[in-house]
Structure formats: C-alpha cells, structure tokens
Amino acid sequence: MRHIETIIVGGGPAGSTCAGRLKAAGRDALILDRAEFPRLKLCAGWVTEKALSDLELSPKTYPHPILKLDIKSHLPFLPFALNGLPTGGINYSIRRTEFDAFLLERSGAEVVRHDVKTIRREGGRYIIDDKFTCDHLVGAGGTQCPVRRKLFPANRNRKRLIATLEKEFSYPARSDICHLFFAYRGLEGYSWFVPKGDGMVNIGLGGKSKYFKKSGTNIHDHFKKFIGDLVRRNLIDRQTADNLGETGHPYYLISYDGEIKRENAYLIGDAAGLATTDLGEGIGPAIESALMAADEILGRGVYEKEAVSAYSFAGLMKLLAQRILAPQRPRPRDLHGPESFAAPR
C-alpha cells in the first residue's frame, strides 16, 4: 500500500484548490479522481470575481477564453429586463472542462485515476481500497462523494434540493449577453443563457426538486419549452434548436446539514453541500472551503461550515446586500473587445 500524508478524493475546483495550497506549503498531497481530465462537468460556468481572487487568478493570465458577463435578469411580471444579476461584483464565464483541467494541473499535485469504493480507518490512518493510506483524507468528490457516504453517518441529512439540466454547444452567432429567466413558466428556480468567450454557449435550468414533484411537471418538458422561448427571442436559431437532440441528464445539487469534519477527514465543496440555495453558485464555496480545510491540515486555522461566506451570518448578510445592491455594469462592447480575454493561440 502506498502512504501519502493527504489524499483528496475528487479533482474538481474543491480538490485541486485544496491540493494546490498543500503543495505550495511543501506538503505531500495526492488527488484520486475516477475521471480522466479534461472531463465533462455539468455547469453553466459562471464564476465570480471573488472566486478568481481566492484562486489568485487573473482573467488576463487565465490561458483559456474567459468572458466578462453582461447580465440581463428577466422576471415574469416585468415587461423589460433588469441590468445585472443579484450577484454583485464582476462575473465571468468559463468552460468547466478547461477551467477544472487547468486548476488541476496548476495545483502541482499528482493525480491518479481511481474510482474510490471503500474507505476504512485503522490505527489513525485512512485506508482506501487497500491501495492507498493517508493521515488526512479530504472528500471533494461532489454530490456523490464516497468520503461523505462512508465516513459521515449524518449523510441521512442529505436532501435532493435542486434538479438541473443543461446543454453546452458551439454557437458563434450567439448574443454576448447573459440572460437569466427567473420563475420561468412557473418554475421555482431559474433558466440561463450563458455565452462563453469562444463562441460557445451554455443553456440550462435549475428548479427545486420539490417543485417538480408537487406540480407534476417534468424538467425535460420545461427545458424544451425554454429552448422554444430562446428561439422566439432570437437568442438561438430554429435549426440549432432542432439539432440540440436529447437534452442532458438531470443532476441534483444537495443540501447537507451534517458534519463536515470528523477526526482527520474533511468534506469540501459539493461534497459538503455548499452550493448556495438561491442561485446554485458552487464554484466559489468549493474554492473557499478547500482553502480553509487545507489551512486546518497545515495547522493554520479551523475549518467550519459557518466560516464559508455563504454560510456565516455576516457573510450571508454581505452576500444578500451585494445581491440586492448589485451595481449596473456596462455591457461588453463585443466578444473580442476589452471585456473578454481570448486564449493565446
């Protein structure tokens, strides 16, 4: 069996960020991920200024296309769109397939492709599939994280919270404006049209799982109607809509009220149910929680869910204030103008 000081299960933004901080402090960290990177990750790819700053990443030096978003929010009872999103700050769009692979490589950690099945604790160490042992184990395996399932009995508290469906495709003729449709056709949630910096676009919707159950409506039907509405608004053309084929598979964001730390095991990012329940923002909390868990392993701090900004009272008030008082942002002039950064070719 191979021994490593810290093993991180999952190489998404949470796992790679945690590994990066440990490696930067000269510590030993190994990432296990069942997927080969670059891997597909369902996500609109909207990322906040704060998340980039936590990553010490500038849009100018990010090596892939990144687009500063000009957001229009549509509400069912308003005949016009509002400028901006209730998010405050500057927002960008990235493609997760590129972003996650970039962060993983940048972390400097060794990555082993391995689907984690069994975890047990013996003599103060964690043993994974009788192949790896470690002193610290970080669960960054997303909503289905095996670390949470095996080591955190409070996982009964896990609830399916938000069901989502999305599609990302090349559409160079797209509008560069990001559109969000709240409570679209009665949906308890929102739908999005998020342009990317390289002619791609991501469309999707997310709604409360309870709403679909209660209303007897189907997420796929909602999605089809949404595509029809995008055609009517000239955001995509009919031929593209007809060629989109089968819609993606539904995916659930969870809420989790249980422990996020137990002995030397930590849950971060989606594994800890940290995506915000209003907008489903999970990249920022994944990064923030990863840094805090790494700091605790390094003996520099204490990892607590309440300290992640969206969960602390002060952080929540700040987030709400930002979201309500979001400043109006000027719209980007064009895709390749000063507001977007294309990858160097």
Ligand SMILES: Cc1cc2nc3c(=O)[nH]c(=O)nc-3n(C[C@H](O)[C@H](O)[C@H](O)COP(=O)(O)OP(=O)(O)OC[C@H]3O[C@@H](n4cnc5c(N)ncnc54)[C@H](O)[C@@H]3O)c2cc1C
């Ligand atoms: C449709 C949709 C749209 C979204 N849009 C946004 C958005 O625009 N902005 C935003 O901030 N958030 C968004 N989110 C939320 C965001 O995607 C997540 O919160 C974020 O990916 C969490 O990162 P993570 O590193 O915790 O987990 P993940 O990115 O899910 O990474 C988990 C990793 O663990 C690996 N893994 C899982 N099980 C195992 C195992 N048994 N063994 C080994 N490896 C394993 C997986 O392969 C994966 O690579 C969206 C979510 C969905 C579903």
